[in-house]
Amino acid sequence: MAVSDTDVLWRPVGRGSFRSRAVNGYLTRVSHPMMAAGMGRNGPSARMISAMRPGVNRSLSALSPVPSGTRVEQVRDVVDDGQVRGEWVSAHAGPARPASTDQTILYYLHGSGYVICSPRTHRGLVARLSRRTGWSAFSLDYRLGPEYRFPAAGDDAIRGYHWLLDRGHRADQIVVAGDSAGGHMALDLLADNHRRGVAQPRGVVMFSPLYDPSFDLAVASQRRGVRDPLIDAVSAQRILQLYTRDAEPDHPRMRVHLPAGMSLPPTLIQVGGLEVMGDDARAVERVLRDAGGVVRLQEWPGQGHVFQMFPLFSDESRLALREATGFMRALPDPGVSRSPAC
16 A cells, blocks of 8 residues: 555545445434524524533543553643643554654544534543554644634644653654644644754644634535535534634635645645545645646545544445555655655
8 A cells, every 4th residue: 555646536436335324314313403493593602512521521532432452541741832731552462652762653643523522432442543554642632613613723733742742752753633713723733844944754644624613615515415414504603603713714824824845744635435525535636736746636435524533333434444544554664755745
């Protein structure tokens, strides 16, 4: 599974497993009305989101079980410009925190709509990635809306990457992965690294990445008839506004722009064929490729948002993680030079 500039688009065949079709049909009938019912006449209130968050997070954790034998070590560290919070996760034979800074690690940015979720909700997904790669992972706990506003989460993601570098982890030993809003933060991190002259990570993997936090792309997609099993785009747009507030949609850290010819790591993007955020994923792929990056885009038929997180919902969850970890393990070894366009 070597990474090359000709391997841009890959599509599994078929229309999704029977199990995923059955689950998606049920979720579509249940999830969309629930999201819409919680909006209220004037949209969701900050108090309502804060009150609902613990229950939503518990449900997501239950639907993404943690593999047995997973080790976790909590991190709370004060740095000059703020805090770094998160957890080291290992589902392989080694400790949660890597025994040596010479080892390759995963830096994981969880999805959230910028208002829910945590390293705990994504521990199952991160642990499965750890088990398949044999790497320890640092899963970032970043600030969320409505308590915090744009770009607090992105600032935390950048701070977390610098924290890893300051503790001896070389950039070419770090693979960044993220889902949904975490994909947006990963793109923002690459742009910030370029602006500051900081070395880029060894590779990037994005599951259902968000490109446009105004959610205009997703709403337009839904109005064309795309129906994600989990997400009602109009409701999600109103929730995201609790974080983005009055940020302009074209702010360079909202719709991230990457200049042509910048140094970029090889990137894999996976997106479900039913995704209301499919256009976001394709926009991320286009931005990276136009800047000179080597990108592989996988579109999985019959799958919804971040299906990789839910092994109980579909066989494709396991298969997609196998593809993703195969991509990670095939990345060039540290010390192997690559051109600025990669």
